[in-house]
Amino acid sequence: MLNPATASYSQYIAYEIQGFLKKCIEKAQLDHHYFGTPEEPLIGEVGHVDSSKSNPVSGPFTKEIYIKDVYGKSYRITIEDLKEDV
DSSP states (O other): OOOTTTOOOHHHHHHHHHHHHHHHHHSOOOOOSSSOOOSSOOEEEEEEEEOTTOOTTTOOOEEEEEEEETTSOEEEEEEEOOSSOO
């Protein structure tokens, strides 16, 4: 039986982040006490969840999401399960 305390949820977390980022294309979502919410969205494109750098046997379970801002600059967001708590 799978132990929830030792399972990796990197895939689930990556899809949650990807879904939220897709909402940011339609309307800026930032609600922060220091940064103001942009009038227009800054995220222009959200790619798929890439699992190609994961090692499914021993870990780490690495997921990447590539995004572009509205000006065409590319970014990479990496989700990786850590062996130790930080």
